[in-house]
Amino acid sequence: MVQDAGGSVEANEGxxxxxxxxxxxxxxxRSVVKRFGSILALDHVDIEIMLGEVLALLGENGAGxxxxxxILSGLYxxxxxxxxxxxxxxxxxxxxxxxxxxxxxxHQHFELIQNFTVLENxxxxxxxxxxxxxxxxxxxxxxxxxxxxxxxxxxxRVKGLPVGVQQKVEILKAxxxxxxxxxxxxxxxNLTPQEVDSMLSTIRKLAEKGYAVIFxxxxxxxxxxxAKRITILRNGHVMGKFSSSEVTADSLVExxxxxxxxxxxxxSSHTSPPSAEPxxxxxxxxxxxxxxxxxxxxxxxxxNPGEILGIAGVSGNGQKExxxxxxxxxxPTHGSVRLLGxxxxxxxxxxxxxxxxxYIPEDRLDDGILPSMTLYENMVLGSHDIEPFSKRWIxxxxxxxxxxxxAIERYRIYPPQSEARVGVLSGGNIQKLLVGRALLSRPKVxxxxxxxxxxxxxxxxxxxxxxxxxxxxxxAGVLLLSEDLDELISVCDRIAVMFRGEVVxxxxxxxxxxxxxxxxxxxxxxx
Amino acid sequence: MxxxxxxxxxKLLPYILSFLGVxxxxxxxxxxxxxxxxxxxxxxxxxxxxxxxSLSLTLLDFVPLFLMALAFVVPLRAGKYNVxxxxxxxxxxVGAVTVSFVLPNLPSVIGIPxxxxxxxxxxxxxxxxxxxxxxxxxxxxxVSTISMNFIAYYLVLFVTTGPWHNPLVGYPQTNxxxxxxxxxSLVRTPQIGTGLIIxxxxxxxxxxxxxxxxxxxxxxxxxxxxxxxxxxxxxxxxVSAMSIVQGAAIAGLAxxxxxxxxxxxxxxxxxxxxxxxxxxxxxISASSxxxxxxxxxxxxxxxxxxxxLQGVLGVPYEIGLLIESLLLLLILLAKGYGGSNR
Ligand SMILES: Nc1ncnc2c1ncn2[C@@H]1O[C@H](COP(=O)(O)OP(=O)(O)OP(=O)(O)O)[C@@H](O)[C@H]1O
Ligand SMILES: [Mg+2]
Numbered sequence: 041m042v043q044d045a046g047g048s049v050e051a052n053e054g055x056x057x058x059x060x061x062x063x064x065x066x067x068x069x070r071s072v073v074k075r076f077g078s079i080l081a082l083d084h085v086d087i088e089i090m091l092g093e094v095l096a097l098l099g100e101n102g103a104g105x106x107x108x109x110x111i112l113s114g115l116y117x118x119x120x121x122x123x124x125x126x127x128x129x130x131x132x133x134x135x136x137x138x139x140x141x142x143x144x145x146x147h148q149h150f151e152l153i154q155n156f157t158v159l160e161n162x163x164x165x166x167x168x169x170x171x172x173x174x175x176x177x178x179x180x181x182x183x184x185x186x187x188x189x190x191x192x193x194x195x196x197r198v199k200g201l202p203v204g205v206q207q208k209v210e211i212l213k214a215x216x217x218x219x220x221x222x223x224x225x226x227x228x229x230n231l232t233p234q235e236v237d238s239m240l241s242t243i244r245k246l247a248e249k250g251y252a253v254i255f256x257x258x259x260x261x262x263x264x265x266x267a268k269r270i271t272i273l274r275n276g277h278v279m280g281k282f283s284s285s286e287v288t289a290d291s292l293v294e295x296x297x298x299x300x301x302x303x304x305x306x307x308s309s310h311t312s313p314p315s316a317e318p319x320x321x322x323x324x325x326x327x328x329x330x331x332x333x334x335x336x337x338x339x340x341x342x343x344n345p346g347e348i349l350g351i352a353g354v355s356g357n358g359q360k361e362x363x364x365x366x367x368x369x370x371x372p373t374h375g376s377v378r379l380l381g382x383x384x385x386x387x388x389x390x391x392x393x394x395x396x397x398x399y400i401p402e403d404r405l406d407d408g409i410l411p412s413m414t415l416y417e418n419m420v421l422g423s424h425d426i427e428p429f430s431k432r433w434i435x436x437x438x439x440x441x442x443x444x445x446x447a448i449e450r451y452r453i454y455p456p457q458s459e460a461r462v463g464v465l466s467g468g469n470i471q472k473l474l475v476g477r478a479l480l481s482r483p484k485v486x487x488x489x490x491x492x493x494x495x496x497x498x499x500x501x502x503x504x505x506x507x508x509x510x511x512x513x514x515x516a517g518v519l520l521l522s523e524d525l526d527e528l529i530s531v532c533d534r535i536a537v538m539f540r541g542e543v544v545x546x547x548x549x550x551x552x553x554x555x556x557x558x559x560x561x562x563x564x565x566x567x
Numbered sequence: 568m569x570x571x572x573x574x575x576x577x578k579l580l581p582y583i584l585s586f587l588g589v590x591x592x593x594x595x596x597x598x599x600x601x602x603x604x605x606x607x608x609x610x611x612x613x614x615x616x617x618x619x620x621s622l623s624l625t626l627l628d629f630v631p632l633f634l635m636a637l638a639f640v641v642p643l644r645a646g647k648y649n650v651x652x653x654x655x656x657x658x659x660x661v662g663a664v665t666v667s668f669v670l671p672n673l674p675s676v677i678g679i680p681x682x683x684x685x686x687x688x689x690x691x692x693x694x695x696x697x698x699x700x701x702x703x704x705x706x707x708x709x710v711s712t713i714s715m716n717f718i719a720y721y722l723v724l725f726v727t728t729g730p731w732h733n734p735l736v737g738y739p740q741t742n743x744x745x746x747x748x749x750x751x752s753l754v755r756t757p758q759i760g761t762g763l764i765i766x767x768x769x770x771x772x773x774x775x776x777x778x779x780x781x782x783x784x785x786x787x788x789x790x791x792x793x794x795x796x797x798x799x800x801x802x803x804x805x806v807s808a809m810s811i812v813q814g815a816a817i818a819g820l821a822x823x824x825x826x827x828x829x830x831x832x833x834x835x836x837x838x839x840x841x842x843x844x845x846x847x848x849x850x851i852s853a854s855s856x857x858x859x860x861x862x863x864x865x866x867x868x869x870x871x872x873x874x875x876l877q878g879v880l881g882v883p884y885e886i887g888l889l890i891e892s893l894l895l896l897l898i899l900l901a902k903g904y905g906g907s908n909r
Contacts, residue, residue, distance in 0.1 A: 390800030
């Protein structure tokens, strides 16, 4: 077990700290073991949860964070080990057993009912929807939202709401259930930098109010910013438990990954050959309105060979509509598109993929995977009917598996089994699969929508490197839509900022400035 | 390894229990109407499996049952419920007699394949309407295919009482098809007919289609996640609509085989309970065609056995129906339980 040297400097304080709190953990999980078939997801894990503080559960993709908390919240059952609540062993057989003790979990993948309104989703199953109570319930929810700095339109239908907004609905829904212990599984991965800050302060306040908050993340900085204690998981083992005052970010990263973090991405220097024809040109593109969706307003963009064009914007300002318009999943109603030398307006999505366009969708569960099918089948989705995966109307299983093995190795997809069903992969590993698939066949244009969401630092780095390599070495054009400004600034040649369906400005490298972009994202300034 | 074993057991246990439940309730039912349960069990088994002759009967029952289950499974893989396989079966039978009456003098080598193809064509044409409604207007296929069933019943009534009506029987039934159209049987005892061979062949083709071809991949992909399939270039709506037509072709084949291999004419009510019974294997074992085959055989055993009970013990016909419905119910219960077991 790694015990970091950083602890020794403030050893006294650290010991005092843990002595005081270790006396009365509200919940402790002891020696928890969980297997999924042959995968050992948790190997004798111990954790303690105290009232009035934030515990960060830090670990890479597939470390077992979600599994551990799914056990506490009654979704899974441990194979071995016990759960102590206020010192006494308890049995948590179902989410209900957890809920009655005030243990509420906000999952990594949302479980909102799409056709219900925000308010309906928040109060569902609590008996608050009886006649006559509507007014007071609404007041109550509004008050709760205000207390926690959450702004939401309670009457909006959840369907089509940006993920960042859905995240807030989930949290408010959890708070409405009066938790003692609130488990948040990667609550910041869907948020913009500003929103992350306000989320972290909300979390801190919740702890001050006396809740026990468990904050699952693989972002070291966020863990340090918000948590009092940090427990690190790696491959189902606890790698160490620290008070956040006694560790440094670097040592945490090292323990999480079991290796020194790699150097930062060098910022790119790209000069597109002046004569080259753009890979993609959008002129005055508009899309029709549909419920819950942003309409694009006169979008003008060009993407050149070898270029990485960033699209910055708060989630839900037309990014999804933009990529869907290019993929002809949502046909433009006005304007023109030129894609790889042709007019794609009359092409099917399939024909667009065949032109050499690959797409990493934002919504990985709904738009990205076939959960009940295997890794190798998911890997070839979209190129399943062409060589080398299909020859003369017959699919070549060996070819699919070989390609999948490569991707598993390259992106460290876990479990490393081509035959595993994708539905059991952790969130980050699903994302790795989507990236691996998109870069399978030397695409000419890559539409990457939040390609690093939910990925740990090492994999984020790997994905960005691969995108950069595709553009620099193969001359691909990359449209990188991201809410992570640092990521955009580190790899993009130009950044276009979207606000309410419009491109409010395009910045080149010299003009890239976090604050300026942030202001544009909020609709405050133009280029 | 041990964990896996216990997983298999915990998956199978509900089915075993439900099977025992059926056995027990058959006994209780028999006892209630004053028959000896053990005598009942003996007759049930011996009349379905006990001799080459009785095995032949079971196999004759197995053929339409298995094909109908496949007709349900293929669309099910794309997430569609083809409860109209009964109507498609009837249309396949209509197609078969139509060929034999319109072209009465074809030699068997041409005539029989033509009859089978006509059955498949008629069956799938019957599904074109629901498929189109689904594709174009998103009309739920359960509702539309069931409606087509009712139209099929009347169509059969119309054909069996029309110009092809057999005046010698007091029942809506057509004349016999010519002997050049009758499926030859290859082995006498137990009787292995061409119908059985075709069925096994059809199952092999379905297996190959679903698991080895890109089109089958698309079928499964759409069943797994239609939206993601669409995003990656698969025409999800088209694939799911076509899956019903494909399933219908198999149901049509079943109807044609039933005419050419067993009944030799179109008969009102010839669909029996095959539509309902075919749901059992299809729903239990949608992911494995071998499983569908095994369970279909098992149901054929019960089906044949209970009809023998009627004959030998004088058990009322309704008891047979009751047992079969009970089986369906318990198995669905078992499936529901097995499915919710994490
Ligand atoms: N239902 C399941 N069936 C089989 N394996 C599972 C299941 N759930 C999780 N696993 C496996 O257990 C391991 C731990 O997964 P878990 O979801 O807890 O990771 P995580 O730490 O939350 O990662 P991420 O940051 O990617 O969400 C992974 O290898 C995963 O593939
Ligand atoms: Mg997780």
